[in-house]
Amino acid sequence: MRATGCTCSCTSPALTSPQRPATQPPIRTEVRHARQGGGGPGHDPPLSATGRRRRRVGRGHAGRRGPRAPHRCLQRLPARPRHPEERRGEGRAQGSARGHARRGRAAGRLIPSSANALSPPEENAMSRIVTRFAPSPTGFLHVGGARTAIFSWLLARSRNGRFLLRIEDTDRERSTPEATQAILDGMTWLGLDWDGEIFYQSERAHIHNAAVDRMLETGQAYWCECSPEEVEAMREKARGEGRKPKYDGRCRERGLGPGPGRVVRLKAPQDGATSFDDMVKGPISIANEEMDDLILRRSDGSPTYNLAVVVDDAEMGVTHVLRGEDHVSNTPRQIQIYRALGLPVPRFGHVPMILGPDKKKLSKRHGATSVFDYHHQGILPEAMVNYLARLGWSCGDQEIFSKDDLVRLFTTENLGSSAAVFDMDKLLWLNAHYIKEAAPERLADLLPPFFEAQGMPAPGREALLTVIPHYQTRAKTLVEFAASSAFFFVDDAALVYDPAAVAKFLTADAKARLAELRDLFAALPNFSEESLDTALNAYVTATDTSFKVIAQPLRIAVTGRTQSPGLHQTLAALGREKSLARIDRALTL
């Protein structure tokens, strides 16, 4: 298998539609092919080639992390009060891409050309940073893509910047509208909102091609008539000689024009090196002789990926590109294209991969890879975001981060540079934490589909609300939540008794006590937790027994199982009628 897809380190095997429980997310985002139209290719005023030179070079890791006193991530704290106010509005489109086409486009074109010219965008206090997430719609949003989306979103939101979305749907074979929808739904579920219109790469071929034409005109690109077979032969030869397999550039100076079967190649620099200061990995440099003259336009006239990405990012005004590690080797090539086009080079950051427990790249073999798999497993979105953000990023010893915390604290400085293993246990722990913290009303909104998924009608909201607090400390997922609290809501006659528990605890002696308790409960003036608690304790003292002796039999009688919330709570939540009915039934077992 190979990496497919997104600009985000995904391995996005077109996942087959999972048999999803009835947890259809209530969040739907319209996929609409916004007409991007117009707008020439990157015809922005050419910027001085020197504009992009970094000042900070090769100082190793120390170089990108200045010496500072307190926890670095906490330094963002003072910034807090400013942010919420400043970044609001401006056509941030949550949900369907409607209506802000003009505004979005204008901003996209203007910002970079003025802001990027002289210093790296990061250092320029006046510049608005622009990040993007650019998935290719060949499957669901998987956790790797979700994480780079989260980081890109955080980078923008934490710096009062814009976060854009571009769908890289130029692979007609594998791109589907369903996948696009699934990705948007995934983003929405996670609460990652984007600014302005969604960009669809497939609608922008004319812009890409215009850029190629421009390079042809300026001599930065040339026509090549070598066939794929010939090129493969060159590569084979080079490989045999222990060199980097590459096209040998034989058409470079031939001055060929257009013609059938011909491609356009970049006339890349042949000596020197191309380097960049990666936001997560530090300085990276690759000798230009390692790279060949990559194809910009295929023989069928269509633009290639590396060209399209560069042109789109430049056109959209992207200043900071955060993407998967599998793109580091594309980066120098893309930088060469930026230079050939005279465009400002954005900052790049490559986030490491997510591994499975066996330390191999996370894949379906390891279980769930789509964020919706986790949704359906009853993971709360805030737990997912917290977990994913913490996977490869840290802030001192802090583990729990609300989205606001993240926005306030995030910086690329604290992004880790090595691959990380996806740890379900820790996700579960976080999820349990957020379930405890959640408002019961919210859980009541979320839970119904999880009951339905296990084949029972969703309980009434009121009944649900009385039971929910008892399970917030007991469930790690909503699936577990529904499963372990289901006995509350089933018909008394349909309650399933655990045979082993019945055999062990519902002895004749126990039944005798149950009968007494039944009468006691029937006579109780009210059936509240307090009065039950008092009555139970009084019974224990009066009959000179211990709570332990009556607890399990009673519990099994009303729940069918050995585990439940506290007895008085369980009985009260069940109500007198059901409690008595169940005890009666237990007496017959």
Place this chain on the structure above:
RNA sequence: GUCCCCAUCGUCUAGUGGCCUAGGACACCGGCCUCUCACGUCGGUAACAGGGGUUCAAACCCCCUUGGGGACGCCA
């Protein structure tokens, strides 16, 4: 094969030359709490891949080795 990247407890990580007999969290083990299960709480086991340098001092800087990963498409 070539190039690039990565390397602290089982896992996520803190660490940016002395605050390190390496800190936190998950998981695991044990105690407490207790009507069960949880929650909570207290405690414990557990790591700087190896070797050379540099330095008064190295988990941290440099080099090498080893191991892992990625890339080398008219895919994205």
